[in-house]
Amino acid sequence: MGREDLSTPLDSALIASRRDEAQAWFKDLRDRICAAFEAIEDDYCAAHPEQGTPGRFEQKQWNRPEGGGGVMSVMHGQVFEKVGVNISTVHGEFSPEFRGQIPGTSEDPSFWASGISLVAHMRNPFVPAVHMNTRYLNAGGDAGKRWFGGGADLTPIIPNDDDIKDFHQELETTCGRHHPDYYKDFKAWCDDYFYLKHRDEPRGAGGIFYDYLDAGDYDGEFAFTRDVGEAFLTVYPQLVRRRMETPYTDQDRHHQLVRRGRYVEFNLLYDRGTTFGLKTGGNVEAILMSMPPEVRWP
Amino acid sequence: MGREDLSTPLDSALIASRRDEAQAWFKDLRDRICAAFEAIEDDYCAAHPEQGTPGRFEQKQWNRPEGGGGVMSVMHGQVFEKVGVNISTVHGEFSPEFRGQIPGTSEDPSFWASGISLVAHMRNPFVPAVHMNTRYLNAGGDAGKRWFGGGADLTPIIPNDDDIKDFHQELETTCGRHHPDYYKDFKAWCDDYFYLKHRDEPRGAGGIFYDYLDAGDYDGEFAFTRDVGEAFLTVYPQLVRRRMETPYTDQDRHHQLVRRGRYVEFNLLYDRGTTFGLKTGGNVEAILMSMPPEVRWP
Numbered sequence: 001m002g003r004e005d006l007s008t009p010l011d012s013a014l015i016a017s018r019r020d021e022a023q024a025w026f027k028d029l030r031d032r033i034c035a036a037f038e039a040i041e042d043d044y045c046a047a048h049p050e051q052g053t054p055g056r057f058e059q060k061q062w063n064r065p066e067g068g069g070g071v072m073s074v075m076h077g078q079v080f081e082k083v084g085v086n087i088s089t090v091h092g093e094f095s096p097e098f099r100g101q102i103p104g105t106s107e108d109p110s111f112w113a114s115g116i117s118l119v120a121h122m123r124n125p126f127v128p129a130v131h132m133n134t135r136y137l138n139a140g141g142d143a144g145k146r147w148f149g150g151g152a153d154l155t156p157i158i159p160n161d162d163d164i165k166d167f168h169q170e171l172e173t174t175c176g177r178h179h180p181d182y183y184k185d186f187k188a189w190c191d192d193y194f195y196l197k198h199r200d201e202p203r204g205a206g207g208i209f210y211d212y213l214d215a216g217d218y219d220g221e222f223a224f225t226r227d228v229g230e231a232f233l234t235v236y237p238q239l240v241r242r243r244m245e246t247p248y249t250d251q252d253r254h255h256q257l258v259r260r261g262r263y264v265e266f267n268l269l270y271d272r273g274t275t276f277g278l279k280t281g282g283n284v285e286a287i288l289m290s291m292p293p294e295v296r297w298p
Numbered sequence: 299m300g301r302e303d304l305s306t307p308l309d310s311a312l313i314a315s316r317r318d319e320a321q322a323w324f325k326d327l328r329d330r331i332c333a334a335f336e337a338i339e340d341d342y343c344a345a346h347p348e349q350g351t352p353g354r355f356e357q358k359q360w361n362r363p364e365g366g367g368g369v370m371s372v373m374h375g376q377v378f379e380k381v382g383v384n385i386s387t388v389h390g391e392f393s394p395e396f397r398g399q400i401p402g403t404s405e406d407p408s409f410w411a412s413g414i415s416l417v418a419h420m421r422n423p424f425v426p427a428v429h430m431n432t433r434y435l436n437a438g439g440d441a442g443k444r445w446f447g448g449g450a451d452l453t454p455i456i457p458n459d460d461d462i463k464d465f466h467q468e469l470e471t472t473c474g475r476h477h478p479d480y481y482k483d484f485k486a487w488c489d490d491y492f493y494l495k496h497r498d499e500p501r502g503a504g505g506i507f508y509d510y511l512d513a514g515d516y517d518g519e520f521a522f523t524r525d526v527g528e529a530f531l532t533v534y535p536q537l538v539r540r541r542m543e544t545p546y547t548d549q550d551r552h553h554q555l556v557r558r559g560r561y562v563e564f565n566l567l568y569d570r571g572t573t574f575g576l577k578t579g580g581n582v583e584a585i586l587m588s589m590p591p592e593v594r595w596p
């Protein structure tokens with residue numbers, strides 16, 4: 001995990017192989033997450049056959065006219081009311097209005113981006129909603145910049161301290177294996193980012209958020225990004241299984257639908273991925289896969 | 299209705315009296331609209347007592363910490379699933395980021411604004427949703443600019459050509475009494491404004507939209523703005539009464555809830571009043587009164 005000499009440009013073959021391995025990782029993580037979620041559906045429905053048949057992910061491929069595309073996987077199940085997992089690898093050029101906002105693109109506006117993005121809205125209001133996203137960005141061509149970004153954050157509807165603690169603990173342990181400051185810094189970034197300014201309230205219980213991770217240690221930063229995915233895959237299914245049987249009332253459900261309105265407000269008013277994607281001709285269906293299936297503003 | 303000499307500043311007393319009469323008009327219009335909508339609730343429930351009791355508007359006053367405030371009136375009825383009518387009169391100073399975007403504020407950032415804003419989401423998917431808003435703005439102090447703005451637009455869920463035609467006809471007739479170009483220009487502005495770029499689709503069936511109406515004929519422009527309110531009050535209750543008895547299916551209702559998602563997307567991604575209000579410390583409850591009561595992104 002030695003530091004690279006940042007002043008020496010990488011050769012094209014190395015750049016390409018890093019892109020390939022990042023892209024392969026996002027796909028592999030997608031497969032394992034979907035399998036874990038379907039297993040939850042199986043176990044829940046085996047115990048509650050009257051609730052219906054276990055949900056299954058349906059995949060849909062999409063292409064981006066300007067270059068690249070992705071696959072969205074959506075499941076409408078008995079535990080997962082709606083969960084979308086999108087993997088995408090896109091490339092093109094930033095439009096003039098976005099150059100300068102993105103590192104490395106002032107001279108060469110080309111970009112390449114691959115990533116996985118997941119949002120789960122759960123039937124049971126005692127099971128927290130969740131978001132996870134990791135990505136590898138290349139901007140400005142072979143002589144430009146390359147970095148990882150991502151994170152995971154929990155949005156409890158009826159908060160439970162144990163769930164929040166366990167979620168953060170897993171992320172803290174993961175971060176701690178990579179850098180002593182990662183958890184502290186990325187937790188603060190998450191709190192700052194997932195905040196509804198107009199309501200002066202956080203979106204949920206936080207997690208971690210990082211971007212532009214590019215300190216010259218590609219191997220270490222890719223390993224960290226993989227571990228964020230692993231941490232998510234370890235802890236979130238545990239929380240789902242822990243709470244999916246909790247009895248709830250109509251009032252709990254109503255509260256859940258109202259709280260989901262905050263999720264919509266955040267995503268459409270503030271979320272950079274959503275607003276950036278919608279304003280740059282991204283795939284609407286893939287981007288808005290994160291919208292909750294049912295929402296109320298009473 | 300003579301044109302004023304725009305180079306001569308108005309005296310403060312005249313400015314104040316115009317503000318007073320505009321503000322009084324918005325309140326009067328609010329009262330008449332609410333009465334007309336409650337009468338619809340009464341008539342519907344008299345014919346269908348099994349549906350429940352007729353809805354009634356509930357008023358809630360709100361204050362803006364920086365100056366002014368308003369009253370929101372919300373009704374959850376049997377015909378009107380959720381309708382909000384907000385009147386407000388606010389004043390203060392534009393923050394640096396908004397100066398320059400608003401006429402007349404580059405030297406003096408003070409503003410005064412009064413208006414009425416209405417959004418109705420209906421139970422029956424055959425009754426179109428509707429939006430109406432008119433306002434009187436003063437910006438840049440006594441030496442600054444003053445103008446009217448507003449409009450009305452229809453969002454059918456299951457479109458009916460007669461409804462769309464009658465809505466537009468009423469607006470066209472109204473506009474035609476004031477200026478030969480108003481309907482053509484303001485219809486085009488409405489089509490342009492209420493457009494979901496990310497989906498490449500209009501929000502609804504259009505109507506009229508105007509802003510910065512300030513050609514030096516205050517009396518005529520105020521009369522036009524009053525007439526826009528009158529046109530709305532004439533035509534929309536007719537459309538509601540025409541369609542509120544139409545039988546509909548679960549599929550129609552589902553379609554309605556999905557279409558409402560487009561309304562949310564528009565308001566949070568594009569609507570200037572909403573995004574401007576939320577980013578300038580406006581009253582969140584009053585601004586988001588326009589959100590549909592129940593929405594689906596399946």
